[in-house]
Amino acid sequence: MSAEYKKAKGAAFSVAAPDHDHVFISSKQHLKECQKAKKDELSFLAATRQMFQPTYTMLGHNWLDERGAEGIGYVKAVGTLLPERMREIMPNMRFNIKTSFNRLLRDQCNPDGSKVMPAPALIKKVMCDLNGYAFFGSELGQDKAFMETVLEYNELVVIASEVLRITPTFLKGWVGTFFRDRGGIQARVFKMINGVVETRLREKADREAGLIDTPAPSDLVTWTIDTAPTELNWGARRITYEVIALWFGSLHALSATTSYALYDLCLYKEYLSPLREELSSEEFTNFMNTTQGLPLLDSFIKESTRHNPMEAMSGRRQALKDFYYSDGTKVAKGAWTCVPAKAILQDEQYFPDALRFNGFRFVPHKANVPDGVRKALQPEGPSKLTDISPHYHSWGIGSVVCPGRFYASVAMKLVLEHIVQNYEVELVDPKAERASIWRSYVLPVERTKVRFTPRSA
Numbered sequence: 001m002s003a004e005y006k007k008a009k010g011a012a013f014s015v016a017a018p019d020h021d022h023v024f025i026s027s028k029q030h031l032k033e034c035q036k037a038k039k040d041e042l043s044f045l046a047a048t049r050q051m052f053q054p055t056y057t058m059l060g061h062n063w064l065d066e067r068g069a070e071g072i073g074y075v076k077a078v079g080t081l082l083p084e085r086m087r088e089i090m091p092n093m094r095f096n097i098k099t100s101f102n103r104l105l106r107d108q109c110n111p112d113g114s115k116v117m118p119a120p121a122l123i124k125k126v127m128c129d130l131n132g133y134a135f136f137g138s139e140l141g142q143d144k145a146f147m148e149t150v151l152e153y154n155e156l157v158v159i160a161s162e163v164l165r166i167t168p169t170f171l172k173g174w175v176g177t178f179f180r181d182r183g184g185i186q187a188r189v190f191k192m193i194n195g196v197v198e199t200r201l202r203e204k205a206d207r208e209a210g211l212i213d214t215p216a217p218s219d220l221v222t223w224t225i226d227t228a229p230t231e232l233n234w235g236a237r238r239i240t241y242e243v244i245a246l247w248f249g250s251l252h253a254l255s256a257t258t259s260y261a262l263y264d265l266c267l268y269k270e271y272l273s274p275l276r277e278e279l280s281s282e283e284f285t286n287f288m289n290t291t292q293g294l295p296l297l298d299s300f301i302k303e304s305t306r307h308n309p310m311e312a313m314s315g316r317r318q319a320l321k322d323f324y325y326s327d328g329t330k331v332a333k334g335a336w337t338c339v340p341a342k343a344i345l346q347d348e349q350y351f352p353d354a355l356r357f358n359g360f361r362f363v364p365h366k367a368n369v370p371d372g373v374r375k376a377l378q379p380e381g382p383s384k385l386t387d388i389s390p391h392y393h394s395w396g397i398g399s400v401v402c403p404g405r406f407y408a409s410v411a412m413k414l415v416l417e418h419i420v421q422n423y424e425v426e427l428v429d430p431k432a433e434r435a436s437i438w439r440s441y442v443l444p445v446e447r448t449k450v451r452f453t454p455r456s457a
């Protein structure tokens with residue numbers, strides 16, 4: 001894809017795949033037209049459905065192709081209500097991370113006090129616990145059996161959806177049933193979440209009738225209920241599906257991105273000292289009080305996402321009918337149009353010294369960067385991890401952008417803060433494979449091990 005992007009010099013290019021063709025765009029004009037396409041022309045939700053195969057991975061749930069036809073309450077729940085409450089829940093998020101690390105590393109001790117763990121597997125569990133708290137509060141979030149089941153379900157969906165995407169249509173029903181019935185895991189997860197949703201709906205009705213005066217818990221189940229489209233009268237079942245869909249959209253990306261940042265902490269040790277200085281300063285208190293700040297850590301994570309994008313493409317839209325860009329480029333019905341995000345992130349025009357890791361390339365000019373730490377400057381000036389820009393498409397391409405990025409930024413910072421402040425980290429085998437490529441995904445290799453040595457040891 002990168003070679004095609006270079007050859008195309010801004011023009012659109014096509015890449016065929018077993019399930020459908022891809023038409024890649026990167027010019028300002030194409031992006032503008034893609035963002036402005038009508039809802040019945042290019043669809044984000046149709047592409048998402050193809051990615052996740054919910055018919056087989058979410059107990060037959062299906063959503064409409066037209067974004068907004070069933071409301072976009074989830075965008076408010078995730079992008080507004082969750083960030084608004086973040087300051088309130090951040091101390092508990094921090095405590096949750098500490099508890100997870102202590103529990104997960106407890107049994108791995110070597111005689112010298114160090115602990116060795118496969119890094120992505122560890123991060124996935126930490127993030128699962130953390131997300132569990134943000135999504136389900138203390139009810140299901142503290143329920144060990146539920147958290148183990150929901151993590152197992154997550155893994156199943158990732159594998160099942162990829163297998164189903166390339167399964168010929170005539171075999172899909174058969175292969176899909178195999179995944180759907182596997183140990184009844186989908187039904188179990190559904191039942192547990194649905195139970196909580198039913199209770200919350202009952203309590204909401206009681207609260208509105210003045211029968212109880214306890215406040216609703218501050219978590220995504222509550223906010224998904226509160227932002228559900230009233231005119232559609234969603235019951236518990238539909239709300240449960242919405243919560244499950246949000247869960248998938250979040251855990252996988254969060255874990256992969258944080259795992260890469262952990263590898264980068266192991267590989268580029270010169271950043272540890274300035275990061276520790278920042279995390280021990282007023283900056284951290286300010287971050288806990290405002291959710292903002294920590295410019296060095298923010299830039300380090302952003303550079304890690306640039307250097308190791310977990311997906312080669314972004315801004316997927318499926319054509320619901322033949323679609324033509326104004327230069328005549330055709331996206332045939334069923335094909336996807338998308339952006340070659342990884343190739344753009346490695347383009348020297350936009351990211352000088354693009355192939356090198358420059359942890360502080362995005363920091364504000366006034367930030368306290370010590371001499372000797374590389375800091376390539378961006379032509380467009382400083383930017384934050386959560387910013388959307390025409391060349392950084394990790395959160396999407398505009399018209400649809402990730403509303404979870406504010407929470408993701410805080411969650412990643414809190415996990416990395418815990419690691420940086422409490423451990424020295426190193427790759428057990430610096431030559432071990434860190435990333436594996438499957439189609440457009442570039443995922444952290446599960447078995448790659450990191451040694452955690454407590455800093456006080």
Ligand code: HEM
Pocket residue numbers: 044067072074075078246249250251253254257314315316393394395396397398400401402403404405407408
């Ligand atoms: C590092 C972590 C994450 C990454 C890299 C990421 C990336 C993305 C991307 C690329 C899109 C699609 C935009 C498009 O195709 O144009 C998206 C959409 C979305 N993401 Fe995230 N995401 C992350 C974390 C999260 C989290 C933690 C949540 C929820 C708590 C979340 C919720 C959503 C939702 C609801 C959408 C759909 C938005 C809409 O329909 O308007 N994401 N995300």
